[in-house]
Amino acid sequence: MPEPQERLSDHTTLRLGGPARAWVRAETEAELIEAVSKADREGHQVLVLGGGSNVVVADEGFDGTVVEVPTRGIESDVGDDVDASCSGATVKVAAGEPWDPFVALATERRWAGIEALAGIPGHVGATPIQNVGAYGQEVSQTIASVRVWDRRLRGVRTFAAADCGFGYRTSRFKQDPGRHVVLDVTFQLRLGTYGPPIEYAELARTLNLEVGERALITSVREAVLTLRSRKGMVLDPDDHDTWSAGSFFTNPVLPADQVPAGAPAWPQPDGLGGRLVKTSAAWLIEHAGFAKGHGNERVSLSTKHTLALTNRGAATTTDLLDLAREVRDGVLGKFGVTLVNEPVLVGCTL
Ligand SMILES: Cc1cc2nc3c(=O)[nH]c(=O)nc-3n(C[C@H](O)[C@H](O)[C@H](O)COP(=O)(O)OP(=O)(O)OC[C@H]3O[C@@H](n4cnc5c(N)ncnc54)[C@H](O)[C@@H]3O)c2cc1C
Secondary structure (H helix, E strand, C coil), X not given: CXXXXXXXXXXXXXXXXXXXXXXXXXXXXXXXXXXXXXXXXXXXXXXXXCCCCCEEECCCCEEEEEEECCCCCEEECCCCCHHHCCCCXXXXXXXXXXXXXXXXXXXXCCEECCHHHCCCCCEHHHCCCCCCEECCEEHHHCEEEEEEEECCCCEEEEEEHHHCXXXXXXXXXXXXCCCEEEEEEEEEEEECCECXXXXXXXXXXXXXXXXXXXXXXXXXXXXXXXXXXXXXXCCCCCCHHHCCCCECECCCEEEHHHCCCCCCCEECCCCCCCCEEECXXXXXXXXXXXXXXXXXXXXXXXXXXXCEEEECCCCCHXXXXXXXXXXXXXXXHHHCCCCCECCEEECCCC
């Protein structure tokens, strides 16, 4: 039932955002489709909300209907005897399932391919939106299909992974904001105790391996959680460094000759024959003069990670955006590179 004046700040990991005009908690897929369709029929804006870990909402709030998605359900075609199955696990997961517990379940059941994505907050339904990724894995590597409610065509559609337009922190869903409401995501996971080759140097080092070697998925998950905790990238209500939306800026993808001297340059698989490379937003921020902890008593860069903008307890969204602009403009002034925000901005701009 609608609960007027619910505040977004109570539902976002930044603890920011003003009131919503209307609020619906859709417990089932039918309720979710009906809530969105009703708002559409009545001409109200809609914000579909998962765990609120990748949104920055204006202090004025949201002048429309927030539809919260706590739908649950995990169905797999694999029994308990993993060894008896040879074709991998096909696992359909409802949009409202929390992501990190699903990763824990997958590693427990020996479903490989998402273990390096442990500790990412939020719900499964949001993972295809920006193609979440960390430590060398992206969900696009294991997503088989995404089932959505298409608000424009008013029908349920299933997109095979190849039609999802996945790229670095993007997808067709992010490119066409608000049109598709994710109902469930189907993953195709390998069966086994070992994961794919470790691609990420820091993770390989933590596991005492070389890049390209493989490790037990349980060890990968634990190593990732350790690394993430050190960086304030695992939610902890007592640690203001985690009152964030994760990385605030994406890593810029640039022509190789525009990468500042000394900055990392990672080749891109689709990098036009090596002409486009990805560089590190954290490196650019630090070398533009913004150290960890830069800011004031209300908002600052995390004291553990330059890429996270954090609420120290009494921040407003205006404070946060001021800091984001200061960092963005500082990097632009020093290196001529425009940083782009990763979280979705709701009712505000950078
Ligand atoms: C501490 C921390 C660490 C993080 N680390 C990472 C990381 O390593 N890698 C990474 O990629 N991200 C990371 N993030 C960002 C974030 O956790 C992910 O993007 C996550 O997938 C967002 O999920 P959510 O349910 O919280 O989405 P929300 O914040 O609720 O929503 C984000 C966007 O997705 C849309 N959306 C949500 N659910 C649906 C749905 N069912 N259908 C259609 N649209 C929907 C929303 O409308 C909004 O536009 C981090 C965030 C935090 C706070």
